[in-house]
Amino acid sequence: MPLDLTRYPDNWTDLAQKVKESAGWRCQCCRRACYKPGEKPKELTRSEWTGNILQVHHRNHQPEDNRLENLLAVCTICHLAMHARGNGNASPGQLSLW
Template sequence: MPKKSRERYPQNWSDIALVVKQEVNWQCSKCGVQCIRPGDDTKQLTRSERMALTLTVHHSNFLPEDNRRSNLCALCSGCHLSFHTRRRGNLSPGQLSLF
C-alpha cells in the first residue's frame, strides 16, 4: 500500500520550506508576486486574498522525498496549483492549502 502524501515529507519539512521561502524573499519564483511573510498584518485581506498570497514550496520532480535545493521552488498558491493541475503530482489540488 502506498504511503499517504503527508508521510512522504520529511519531519523537518517546515524548516526546509521556510529556508526556500526566505531565500526568495517571500516572492513567487514564477510570477514574482510578493507573498505574505510571517508577522505581516493581513487583517485587511479576505480569506481568498490570504490564500492567494500564501507562498508554498513545490518539488519540481513531484517527489516529496527529494528535498535537494535544486528540486525545490517557492510558488504562490495559484502558480503551485497550475503545476499540479497540468500534471498529476503527489498531491491533489485540494490538498495544497494543507502545507
C-alpha cells in the same frame, strides 16, 4: 485526502522556510510578493490573501527528494496551476483555496 506527511522529512518546516527566505518571499514563477508568517493584513478576506501565501513545490513531484535544487518557492496560484496540469502528486482538492 490529507497530505501524506510521511513522505516529507522531519525538518520539512525548517527546510521550506529556508527555501522561502532564499526566494525573498517572492514566487519564483510569477514574482508575486507573498506574506511572511503572521503578516496577513486583517482587512483582507480569505479569498483575497490566500493567493499570496508562499509554498514550496517539488520540481520532480517527489516529496521525498528534498535537494534544494528540486525545491521551488511558489505562490498558491502558481502551485495550483502546476498541479492542475495533471503532473503532480496532489490528490483532487488537496490544494484547494477553500
